[in-house]
Every structure is written in structure tokens, then in C-alpha cells.
Amino acid sequence: MSEIQQALETIFSADSAVYRQRGFQRRIGFGTRPALIHIDLANAWTRPGNAFSCDGMDTIIPGVQRLNDAARAKGIPIAYTTTAYAVTDGPNTDMGLWHRKIPVEVLQLGTDAVAIDERIAPEPDEHVIVKKHASAFFGTHLANMLRAGDVDTVIITGVTMAGCVRHTTEDAIGYGFRPIVVRECVGDRVAGVVEWNLFDIDAKFGDVEPLETVLDYLAAVEPRTEAAASETLRS
Amino acid sequence: MSEIQQALETIFSADSAVYRQRGFQRRIGFGTRPALIHIDLANAWTRPGNAFSCDGMDTIIPGVQRLNDAARAKGIPIAYTTTAYAVTDGPNTDMGLWHRKIPVEVLQLGTDAVAIDERIAPEPDEHVIVKKHASAFFGTHLANMLRAGDVDTVIITGVTMAGCVRHTTEDAIGYGFRPIVVRECVGDRVAGVVEWNLFDIDAKFGDVEPLETVLDYLAAVEPRTEAAASETLRS
Amino acid sequence: MSEIQQALETIFSADSAVYRQRGFQRRIGFGTRPALIHIDLANAWTRPGNAFSCDGMDTIIPGVQRLNDAARAKGIPIAYTTTAYAVTDGPNTDMGLWHRKIPVEVLQLGTDAVAIDERIAPEPDEHVIVKKHASAFFGTHLANMLRAGDVDTVIITGVTMAGCVRHTTEDAIGYGFRPIVVRECVGDRVAGVVEWNLFDIDAKFGDVEPLETVLDYLAAVEPRTEAAASETLRS
Amino acid sequence: MSEIQQALETIFSADSAVYRQRGFQRRIGFGTRPALIHIDLANAWTRPGNAFSCDGMDTIIPGVQRLNDAARAKGIPIAYTTTAYAVTDGPNTDMGLWHRKIPVEVLQLGTDAVAIDERIAPEPDEHVIVKKHASAFFGTHLANMLRAGDVDTVIITGVTMAGCVRHTTEDAIGYGFRPIVVRECVGDRVAGVVEWNLFDIDAKFGDVEPLETVLDYLAAVEPRTEAAASETLRS
Numbered sequence: 051m052s053e054i055q056q057a058l059e060t061i062f063s064a065d066s067a068v069y070r071q072r073g074f075q076r077r078i079g080f081g082t083r084p085a086l087i088h089i090d091l092a093n094a095w096t097r098p099g100n101a102f103s104c105d106g107m108d109t110i111i112p113g114v115q116r117l118n119d120a121a122r123a124k125g126i127p128i129a130y131t132t133t134a135y136a137v138t139d140g141p142n143t144d145m146g147l148w149h150r151k152i153p154v155e156v157l158q159l160g161t162d163a164v165a166i167d168e169r170i171a172p173e174p175d176e177h178v179i180v181k182k183h184a185s186a187f188f189g190t191h192l193a194n195m196l197r198a199g200d201v202d203t204v205i206i207t208g209v210t211m212a213g214c215v216r217h218t219t220e221d222a223i224g225y226g227f228r229p230i231v232v233r234e235c236v237g238d239r240v241a242g243v244v245e246w247n248l249f250d251i252d253a254k255f256g257d258v259e260p261l262e263t264v265l266d267y268l269a270a271v272e273p274r275t276e277a278a279a280s281e282t283l284r285s
Numbered sequence: 286m287s288e289i290q291q292a293l294e295t296i297f298s299a300d301s302a303v304y305r306q307r308g309f310q311r312r313i314g315f316g317t318r319p320a321l322i323h324i325d326l327a328n329a330w331t332r333p334g335n336a337f338s339c340d341g342m343d344t345i346i347p348g349v350q351r352l353n354d355a356a357r358a359k360g361i362p363i364a365y366t367t368t369a370y371a372v373t374d375g376p377n378t379d380m381g382l383w384h385r386k387i388p389v390e391v392l393q394l395g396t397d398a399v400a401i402d403e404r405i406a407p408e409p410d411e412h413v414i415v416k417k418h419a420s421a422f423f424g425t426h427l428a429n430m431l432r433a434g435d436v437d438t439v440i441i442t443g444v445t446m447a448g449c450v451r452h453t454t455e456d457a458i459g460y461g462f463r464p465i466v467v468r469e470c471v472g473d474r475v476a477g478v479v480e481w482n483l484f485d486i487d488a489k490f491g492d493v494e495p496l497e498t499v500l501d502y503l504a505a506v507e508p509r510t511e512a513a514a515s516e517t518l519r520s
Numbered sequence: 521m522s523e524i525q526q527a528l529e530t531i532f533s534a535d536s537a538v539y540r541q542r543g544f545q546r547r548i549g550f551g552t553r554p555a556l557i558h559i560d561l562a563n564a565w566t567r568p569g570n571a572f573s574c575d576g577m578d579t580i581i582p583g584v585q586r587l588n589d590a591a592r593a594k595g596i597p598i599a600y601t602t603t604a605y606a607v608t609d610g611p612n613t614d615m616g617l618w619h620r621k622i623p624v625e626v627l628q629l630g631t632d633a634v635a636i637d638e639r640i641a642p643e644p645d646e647h648v649i650v651k652k653h654a655s656a657f658f659g660t661h662l663a664n665m666l667r668a669g670d671v672d673t674v675i676i677t678g679v680t681m682a683g684c685v686r687h688t689t690e691d692a693i694g695y696g697f698r699p700i701v702v703r704e705c706v707g708d709r710v711a712g713v714v715e716w717n718l719f720d721i722d723a724k725f726g727d728v729e730p731l732e733t734v735l736d737y738l739a740a741v742e743p744r745t746e747a748a749a750s751e752t753l754r755s
Numbered sequence: 756m757s758e759i760q761q762a763l764e765t766i767f768s769a770d771s772a773v774y775r776q777r778g779f780q781r782r783i784g785f786g787t788r789p790a791l792i793h794i795d796l797a798n799a800w801t802r803p804g805n806a807f808s809c810d811g812m813d814t815i816i817p818g819v820q821r822l823n824d825a826a827r828a829k830g831i832p833i834a835y836t837t838t839a840y841a842v843t844d845g846p847n848t849d850m851g852l853w854h855r856k857i858p859v860e861v862l863q864l865g866t867d868a869v870a871i872d873e874r875i876a877p878e879p880d881e882h883v884i885v886k887k888h889a890s891a892f893f894g895t896h897l898a899n900m901l902r903a904g905d906v907d908t909v910i911i912t913g914v915t916m917a918g919c920v921r922h923t924t925e926d927a928i929g930y931g932f933r934p935i936v937v938r939e940c941v942g943d944r945v946a947g948v949v950e951w952n953l954f955d956i957d958a959k960f961g962d963v964e965p966l967e968t969v970l971d972y973l974a975a976v977e978p979r980t981e982a983a984a985s986e987t988l989r990s
Contacts, residue, residue, distance in 0.1 A: 432931030
């Protein structure tokens, strides 16, 4: 364990003592109708050489592949996000104010940089949500689509932990979905931020779970059928 | 005036007497920083032969052209919407529940049917919002983009009056934008619905104004500059 | 049938022919986990003498009482809305821009006018959502609460049909809930608007159903238990 | 400086080198029409003895008092939030899923625990937003009210940094408001989380500024008048 991680573990240990004594860090648990959400696993983030490039893809990509295999075997919905902009200069930009903090002007819609990494390519009935903000839910149809599809649990992977994954998780529980963040399948580009954001999330917003636990869950969950997604008492 | 319109005018006249006596039907007025929003003026709606085809394009299209010319001369932002879906069958559709009411399964993302009519083609810095629901704001980044661009007024055109234009207008005032609906530039595909929805909107949600009034307004409004959209006291 | 209604029926009949031929006016159907939403059945709307007073309470109130009895027998969640404002003058109002169209300045938070009519008083575990805009969902936690409670269908009653009931229904289907509007339990304050808004809704946004059909449905639906609302595969 | 803070400063310094080299950590700057948002400065958080009690009130409360004095002198809008629930047990709760992570069941609507601390009591035209989730914007009318009031900048204070303040800031920039977090006026209840969340925010979502800088800004900003908030070109 690196020195940084040791220092953080010391803080987390002290903080956890307070949280537990006060009734935080509860388990939200898995529901019965999950979806997978892969945050910004597009080339700008998964490949080297971009301002947005992240570390850890040697672990993240194979983990996401295993999750996708397990989900596809059960008909579980999978959604990917990417962050991309149609107009990256001038007053009429769709970047909002975000380029005033981070270099989103390099994320041009329609370029290879914002396409999902082909190692985890979406299948035809899987969705790529083009978002403009950090959260996968913010200014998108994701929450509405998941509700219409009767999803109650979101399995979250991707990058970055300090940005889009964190905001997505906070929104997910707010919208009424159980957020499960897959520990080995999230990453970032600077030291420490994965650890402290996972710590905050597990204390307050969603359960951080090991990949193997999530795979066991997906193996056990009922297959999703069209009937299940659209059942009606009478219609 | 047709018999239908006469019957409706009789109702509107009686209703207006009640509304006025009770303090409804006020004028919201124009603000100082407008944007144009053209609802679903894509081929499925503007051309014949589609389940979604609408009437009145001989008036609507030239009106929108005049509005665009006026707006472009002032640097006023223009946004178009289209309604389109990536997955139009199976349980993992992005149609939500809407195909259970109307035939949105014909609106396939990437087809010519859902492309904006070339007679009113967007320019490079104008936005095409792909929406999944009726309102231009619902599950999209439109409200956020307009707020970041300091817009306070939305000039609304398009189709259909009984569906997407109505819901967009209701949302617009809710989000805090002044909605102005251009009387000659909205349409539908069945009789009467333009009239009664304009009546409801003008009573409660936005001002219905003639095209010439809106053009006069656009001629008078201050040109929009990048500075105006991004002014800061200090930064 | 009044002359107005006859004229409207003639239009609806012609319009329905177009809609059916084009594949509109489909049935969305009832789901399995409903909630009741009563829109603005507070004294300003249900009692005479207010700018917002509506007609038809002799039918609406008993209908809502029967729906509530049926829902309470099954543990089905019930939510009421009211529209009320903390600050009704000056620049810092929470009325947004709505007072520029309608007299919402009379709807002062905390007054009897905005309290739910005592003939249909909420029970302790039923919710009164204070909204600022037309839709029950707009700027409120309603959609999130319903999603967390695993609701898939919303039974909608209340007033006004041309305002808050319509906008609520449009939003409901957008959020992925099946909207069922109870024909005898919605009203307004001017002639014609109930009819044409029900017509538009049934064509595009939700099913308009007679009270008896909805009561039959509530009699048949599975009782809701805490377990049902919070079931997990493992937790 | 404590050992913990020293360890964190070492990480922040290394991370900042990466961020700067890649174009992150930009300044968003102050706009011209600010509002103040005080997050959860209610007794459950500001006083000892509650599961939600936070540290640092000796600095936070006087800082907020100074900000309020400066804002009131200019007619700048002030909004407070509290987190409170009408139904804290049973399946029909408005807690959503949040009580499955943290002890929100102690935050009963209408109790003294969720009332704003009287040392910073709201004035009659200031708003107390009752929220159900972490962000001040989530499931509330706040963004709509601010937009209607022509606000472009939000000055954020309060608790907790790892929960509600962070989520509020992420949402604020998404909605198109410039977020300014006041360094001395935010707090939490466990060690380290203020530091790392301020670090993440300043890198990506909003500017973290010292109290004195924000007070200088408020002293320089144009007074807000009713005319300013409602100006129209013609109406």
C-alpha cells in the first residue's frame, strides 16, 4: 500500500468510527431489477494522450467486459454515457459553464474521442447517452427510461470518480434507484480521489461493492423478459 | 371562418369573460435576451406521408425562415428539436411508455424522417435537441444551456400544438423563461386543436403573439454578443 | 347535451378518425403498483368565492372519497398537491413568472385557501406536495418518491383540467408512469376546457377512464405491503 | 496544521500539478446577479447532540451572518435549505431510499431540529427550501425560482461538505449558475472530508473562495431592484 493510501486509510478509519456510531454507512442493498451504467468509457478517457485520459484501464475494461457478459445473459439493460458537445466555441455553446472549469472544449460531438471504447462496444439495443454535465442523469432521459423499464437498481462503473461517477451516484439515489458502485471498475486521473470519493459514497449515497459480489448478484438475479418490463394488470 | 372555428370562438368568448373577471389572461411580455425554439420541424412532421405529418407548412415554414433571419442578424440563439429513438422495439427501448399511446416507433434515430427540414436548416452554431418526450425541456439539457447563455425569453414555433408545443410552453414558464408562442408558426394534424391549445396557453402559460409583433420585437432587441452572454463582474 | 358539447363532439369525432387511422389514441393500460394523485383539491379551488374556484365539486369530491377508500383498503399511496407561495410580492417571490399570467398571488402559503379540502382530508401517511408550477412533478420530489416506492401507475384527479391536471399527465408519462385520468373526478372553471383537454390527453398522453373502471381496477390490484415496496434480492 | 491535513496537502499538490498541466482548475468567476444559498444550517446540523451535528459552527455562523448582512444591504436574494420528512416510517415515506444509507428518519418535518438556526434566521422575503435529497436543487423549485429572478451566480455555504454542499455545487454549474463556495463557511462532522471535497470542487465544479473575497464582491455588486429582476423590452 502506498504512503498516500496509508494516510487516507487512517483518516477513513477514524471517520468510519464516527459514522457508524451515528448511524451512517448503512447498506442500501441490491434490488431485483438492475441496469448497468458505464460512465464515460469513451476513448478520450480510456486511451492515453487526451486531457481526459484516465488510469487503471487494465483493470476497468476487463471488469466491465465481465459485467456486460453477465448482464447480456440475463437481458439486463445496459446504458453507456459519453460527454460531448456540438458547439465548442462562441456564446451559443452547449458546454454551459463547464468549460470555465475544465477543458471540455476538446470533446467534440461526432469525433472518435467521444465514441465508446470498442473493447466494450455497445450492442444494438444498448444506449449511449450523450450528456453535457457530470451526472449521467443530469439533463438526459436516463432516469425516465429506467423508470419506464421498471429498473430499481443501477450498477455503476467508469470514470472519473471525482466527477461524473460521483455525481451520477448522488443523483441515482435521489431519483430512487439503488446505486451500487463497482470498486474495481471505477477510476480517475489523479491520486487519492478514487479512494476518498468511494469513501464518501459508501458512507452516504450508495454501496461500494467488489466486482465478484456484483457478478454473483447478476448470476442470481431473475432474467429480464419483455413481459416483465411491461406487465399490466389489465390493458 | 369555418363552422368549427365559429363554435370554438363562441366558447372562447364566454370563457374569456370569466378569465378576465378573475384576473387570468395576463400578458407576460417579452424579456431582453430571447432564444428561438422550433419544435419538431423535421421531415416526419413537415412532409406528407408520415403518421406524424402536419398541416399548415405553407405558412409555418416561411414564418420560421423570417424568424431565423431576424434572429441570426442579432446573434440570437436558435434551438431545434426532433423526437427520435435509438431502439424502437424490445424491452430496452428509449421510447419510455409513449409508444403505448402514439406511433413513435416510426421515429428512428438517424433516418431522414427525424432530420430537420432542409428549408429551415440549422446553421453550425445552432442546436438540434433530440428529445424522447413531448416537451423540448423534458429529459434534455435545453433549460440548462439557455440559463448558461443568459436567455430570459423563448420564442416558440412548430408542431404539434396539442402535444409538444403545448408541453414545451408549460415547461418554459415553469423553468422561468417567458414563453412567446408565434400564432402563424404553430400547427397540428387534426381540426380544432391549434385553436383550443392556443386559447389555454394564452390564458395561463405564455403569450400568443402574431408573427409581425415578434418580428418587430426581434428588430428592436439588443444584439447578443459573446460578452453579453458571459459578462462577469470580476473573474 | 349542451350546444357547446355537441359542437365539440363533432370535432372530436372527425379528429378521432384521423388519429385512429394514423395509430394514435392507443391504450396505455393499468400497471400493477398504482398511486393516487389529487391535484389542487384545496379550498381555493373546491370552495366558492376564490379567483381559482372550480365547478363540479358535487361530483368530484364524492368520487375522490370513493377512490381514497379503495386505495386505503389496499395500502396504495396517496399524494395531494396544493399550489402555494411563501412570498407573493417583490422581486424575491417563489411565484417565478406565473403571476404574470394568472392570479397566483392570492395563494399564500399557510392560509386556509391552500389547505386540502377537509372533506377529503389526507391521512397521516399521505403526502401534500406544495408545488409552485402547474405539474405536480415540476420542481417537486414527487417523481422520486414514487420511483423509490416502486409505483408504476398514477391515477390522476383534480383541477384544473386546462392547467395543472393536463401538465401533470404530460409529465407523468414522460417520467415513465402510466397516467390514468378519472373522467368524473377532474374539473375546471370555464366551459369546454375539460372536454378538449381530456380529448388531447386520451389521444396522446394517458388513458381517460370512468370512475367505475378505476374502482374495479383498485378492487382487483394486489395490496401493497412494506415488503413489496422494499423487496431486495439480497441486502 | 494537523498530520491529516499535511498528508492531504501532499496529495493535493501532486494532483494539482496534473490538473493544471491538463487544463483543469480554471476559474469560473463571479457573475453580476448573485444569490446566497445556505445549505442545511438548521439545528440538527448546527447544534450538538444530533446524529447530524457538525463541527465548526463558531466560524460558519458568524461568516454567514456577515454574508447575509452584505446581501441584504443590496437586495440580493437569500435561500436556505433544510432536509425534512413528513413520513419517516412505513412504505409511503418521502425519504425515498436515503434512510437506507443515513439516519434521515430523525429529521421530522415541523420539529425544531429541522428549523433554521435562529442565529441566522431568515427574513420574511427569504426562502426556506425543504428538500428530500442532498442537493438544494434536487426535487425542488430552487433552480426555477433563481432563473425567474435572473440570478447567474450562487454563493454557497453550509453543511455537510461531503454530502449536500458537494451535490448542490455539482448541480449548480449543471443548471448554468456560477457556483462560489465560501471556504470558511462550509463544514462537516468527520475529519478530512471538507478538504478533499473542496479540492474536487475547485478542480471541476465551482470556485472555492475566501470569505473576504466574497464580501468584497458583494460590496461591489450592483444593488438588485425589482425593476432589475423583471425588466422587459416591452410588455
